[in-house]
Amino acid sequence: MNKQNRRRFLRNIASIPAIVMANKLLIRGGQSSNANHLSMTKSNYEPGYIQLQKTGELKARGEILHERMRSCDLCPRDCETNRIRGRRGDCNAHGHLEISSASPHYGEERELVGSRGSGTVFFTNCALLCVFCINYEISQQGRGQRQSIDDLADMMLFLQRHGCHNINIVSPTHYIPHILLALDKAVPRGLHLPLVYNTSGWEKKEVLEFLDGVVDIYLSDFKYDDAEAADKYSPGAYSYPEVTKEALTEMNRQVGVAHADEDTGLIYKGLMIRHLVMPENVARSDRVVRWIAQNLPKDTYVNIMSQYTPMFKAFDYPEIARRITRSEYRNVVTIARNAGLTNLRQQMI
Numbered sequence: 001m002n003k004q005n006r007r008r009f010l011r012n013i014a015s016i017p018a019i020v021m022a023n024k025l026l027i028r029g030g031q032s033s034n035a036n037h038l039s040m041t042k043s044n045y046e047p048g049y050i051q052l053q054k055t056g057e058l059k060a061r062g063e064i065l066h067e068r069m070r071s072c073d074l075c076p077r078d079c080e081t082n083r084i085r086g087r088r089g090d091c092n093a094h095g096h097l098e099i100s101s102a103s104p105h106y107g108e109e110r111e112l113v114g115s116r117g118s119g120t121v122f123f124t125n126c127a128l129l130c131v132f133c134i135n136y137e138i139s140q141q142g143r144g145q146r147q148s149i150d151d152l153a154d155m156m157l158f159l160q161r162h163g164c165h166n167i168n169i170v171s172p173t174h175y176i177p178h179i180l181l182a183l184d185k186a187v188p189r190g191l192h193l194p195l196v197y198n199t200s201g202w203e204k205k206e207v208l209e210f211l212d213g214v215v216d217i218y219l220s221d222f223k224y225d226d227a228e229a230a231d232k233y234s235p236g237a238y239s240y241p242e243v244t245k246e247a248l249t250e251m252n253r254q255v256g257v258a259h260a261d262e263d264t265g266l267i268y269k270g271l272m273i274r275h276l277v278m279p280e281n282v283a284r285s286d287r288v289v290r291w292i293a294q295n296l297p298k299d300t301y302v303n304i305m306s307q308y309t310p311m312f313k314a315f316d317y318p319e320i321a322r323r324i325t326r327s328e329y330r331n332v333v334t335i336a337r338n339a340g341l342t343n344l345r346q347q348m349i
């Protein structure tokens with residue numbers, strides 16, 4: 001980076017607040033890890049995007065997807081907005097990147113956090129529009145700043161220099177073209193960390209195919225297995241269960257089961273699923289965990305999350321205007337175990 005670019009980058013980083021997530025995960029179970037090894041990087045792991053960059057494939061895929069923003073169909077809303085001309089789609093994104101923060105994050109699963117954090121980039125806006133979103137200021141109220149593709153590449157390299165174990169892109173769907181093009185610029189400058197695609201799960205299979213060989217770890221929600229609940233709490237997302245099941249199947253095909261490395265305790269590749277238990281079983285958690293057990297490998301990594309907290313517009317829906325009870329949570333864990341899932345993470349409640 002020349003001096004001028006470096007000054008600009010440092011200004012950008014300084015103006016982006018580090019987010020301290022309120023919902024720190026309290027995870028128990030799973031493989032034990034040796035703290036002395038956690039700061040190590042597995043020396044023989046090379047992310048697939050490095051080879052794709054060398055062949056020009058990464059840039060080509062990014063450019064194809066960038067063109068699709070002229071009538072955007074990157075997410076299941078298919079709103080066909082011309083983002084290149086500056087219009088904002090249903091997700092509120094236009095053609096330029098907007099980013100809320102880039103910082104090491106210690107609130108993710110411990111197999112991503114290790115000792116030096118997960119290098120998290122929070123993108124502004126989101127297509128799912130959940131009424132209970134804990135990050136609603138970023139996802140639905142536009143908190144963030146316009147950044148260039150070069151800026152995003154600089155951020156990735158900054159997080160790597162900081163010692164983070166991975167690059168964790170949060171709510172990436174509407175910015176996939178920019179992410180691929182930023183990786184294309186960062187690889188020749190030495191980027192080599194696993195890429196974590198941190199998503200709501202509401203992803204089109206045919207767009208995910210552009211990420212085959214690019215993403216190392218899919219960290220995906222499976223929020224609802226009830227179309228009416230999906231439509232109610234994520235307005236317009238009636239297709240969520242059907243689309244997400246297809247997406248999870250594709251993610252599993254691409255990266256397989258996530259297992260922590262015995263030496264470092266870190267996950268470098270694989271599918272990690274999160275399910276947030278909601279009050280009154282509105283999300284149909286029973287169906288969510290049974291579907292995973294019946295359609296994906298039994299040792300699929302599943303984090304059953306207990307930290308649901310009514311936020312944002314949740315108080316307009318009396319049935320979800322409270323936290324969950326211990327018995328609601330335990331009931332889901334029991335169903336998951338009885339369904340045969342063996343790689344569960346559960347939390348204190």
Ligand code: SF4
Nearest residue numbers: 072075078079089091
């Ligand atoms: S990513 Fe945004 S602009 Fe594109 S189809 Fe989805 S909602 Fe519309």
